Amino acid sequence: FAGLADVSIAEDIPVEGEITVPVGAHSPDEDYSTLDEPVRETIMRDLKAVGKKFVHVLYPKKSSALLRDWDLWGPLVLCVSLALMLQGGAADSKEDGGPQFAEVFVIIWFGAVVITLNSKLLGGTISFFQSLCVLGYCVLPLVVAMLVCRLVLLAGAGTASFLVRLLVVAAMFGWSTLASTAFLADSQPPNRKALVVYPIFLFYFVISWMILTFTPQ
Amino acid sequence: MAAVDDLKFREFDDAANLLAANPDATTISIDEPPEVHKNQHGRAGERGREEDDELLGTDDSDKTELLAGQKKSAPFWTFEYYQTFFEVDTYQVLDRIKGAVFPVPGRNFVRLYIRSNPDLYGPFWICATLVFAIAVSGNLSNFFIHLGRPTYHYVPEFRKVSIAATTIYAYAWLVPLAVWGFLMWRNSKVMNIVSYSFLEIVCVYGYSLFIYIPTAILWIIPQKVVRWVLMMFSLCLSGSVLVMTFWPAVRDDNRRVALATVGTIVLLHALLSVGCLAYFFDAPELDFPAPVTPVHNGTTLITK
Numbered sequence: 001f002a003g004l005a006d007v008s009i010a011e012d013i014p015v016e017g018e019i020t021v022p023v024g025a026h027s028p029d030e031d032y033s034t035l036d037e038p039v040r041e042t043i044m045r046d047l048k049a050v051g052k053k054f055v056h057v058l059y060p061k062k063s064s065a066l067l068r069d070w071d072l073w074g075p076l077v078l079c080v081s082l083a084l085m086l087q088g089g090a091a092d093s094k095e096d097g098g099p100q101f102a103e104v105f106v107i108i109w110f111g112a113v114v115i116t117l118n119s120k121l122l123g124g125t126i127s128f129f130q131s132l133c134v135l136g137y138c139v140l141p142l143v144v145a146m147l148v149c150r151l152v153l154l155a156g157a158g159t160a161s162f163l164v165r166l167l168v169v170a171a172m173f174g175w176s177t178l179a180s181t182a183f184l185a186d187s188q189p190p191n192r193k194a195l196v197v198y199p200i201f202l203f204y205f206v207i208s209w210m211i212l213t214f215t216p217q
Numbered sequence: 218m219a220a221v222d223d224l225k226f227r228e229f230d231d232a233a234n235l236l237a238a239n240p241d242a243t244t245i246s247i248d249e250p251p252e253v254h255k256n257q258h259g260r261a262g263e264r265g266r267e268e269d270d271e272l273l274g275t276d277d278s279d280k281t282e283l284l285a286g287q288k289k290s291a292p293f294w295t296f297e298y299y300q301t302f303f304e305v306d307t308y309q310v311l312d313r314i315k316g317a318v319f320p321v322p323g324r325n326f327v328r329l330y331i332r333s334n335p336d337l338y339g340p341f342w343i344c345a346t347l348v349f350a351i352a353v354s355g356n357l358s359n360f361f362i363h364l365g366r367p368t369y370h371y372v373p374e375f376r377k378v379s380i381a382a383t384t385i386y387a388y389a390w391l392v393p394l395a396v397w398g399f400l401m402w403r404n405s406k407v408m409n410i411v412s413y414s415f416l417e418i419v420c421v422y423g424y425s426l427f428i429y430i431p432t433a434i435l436w437i438i439p440q441k442v443v444r445w446v447l448m449m450f451s452l453c454l455s456g457s458v459l460v461m462t463f464w465p466a467v468r469d470d471n472r473r474v475a476l477a478t479v480g481t482i483v484l485l486h487a488l489l490s491v492g493c494l495a496y497f498f499d500a501p502e503l504d505f506p507a508p509v510t511p512v513h514n515g516t517t518l519i520t521k
Contacts, residue, residue: 098372099375120296121296121300195305199342214373215370
């Protein structure tokens, strides 16, 4: 380094340059802009994702599509339709009646949040919104049961209709619980699985109870 | 030669005699192993401790004793702090429930099952289940009681769920707060050997409410005698869990204060069960089909 001994930098010459390293070109499929596509395409893409998740709930094979790309549109639609269908059964007096719209909403969303917190506190590895998404989507069989119940009640409200409703609600309750357990149980530590599954069971039981006790005016 | 003499083996005197000869010598003492200490305390200590000693030989006791020192070190605004209250496995929760449903006289629930690992899972979900068990059973029992009446129209009575939830959760959290505050206050006046943390008291109350879940389901049976027998039975079981937990904590106190404390705890517990039975379950009247008495002007009068 002998030759560098007499190198000196004048103080009045500013030193400048670029520190940033230019990023490589984007890979082609990351770079498409969704800003210019027609609105129909945007909506259809989200609708298709929601529809795919509905199908996954109805046939729960151990796929993780529900867990990876979560969205809350499906749960919102299911919750609103269930709450709407549970209307019209309230008696005149405020006290004895079916659940109000707000009560159904609060039970479903607050219940899902509490169950998610419970599974995370017990050491689960699933993220908060993924769990909400799964629990919300698995209400689908119960919404189908509600639809069937309302149709059966149109035909009459006797013992036979009650038995039919009981069977349908019980079957859908089992389906909901099994579907959500299939999605959620893998993310729990093995010695605490039952502790996580029980609140899910209680949650769907309460929703089934609300559906079964629906009596039109 | 002195060196050879120094190398000869020499008998040493007893430690006590040596110390008596030279009191200012420095001494080193090595602690005895801990098992010996435990046995000594067991013989000199209270009844409860002795029984705990023979039960401390189980597997997870060592783990929990070690872990007790490492718990709750995270600040209370982090998620990890609350995770320390959920360090229970399925079999532990089931064990605790079993201990609350089958109380054995002399076995303290907190010392035996909680062992400084109180959890919030049991109290929270047992209360949630109890709320819905009471609401659903009350609705079902009212349905069956009023089934034959022509004027009866079934209603789901959903309002009662929120009332049940408020009552049960308030009981399971505010009463332990009051009991804990009271015990802390008495501890500052009288030196008690046994003292519980707030979460341990919440745990005892939560698990002691478990027996009411099957009781509420059985309350569907519309017979007054059956209901009262069930209530007495479950009150005895859960009340005894509470009494056996809190009696060691107050028995060193003034006799009257101790009895008043335990009496209040049992009284509040009884009030809860009587209140739930009275409010959520209608009284089963002796309901037969209404007799029809013909009146002379031809109209029929239906009497209840």
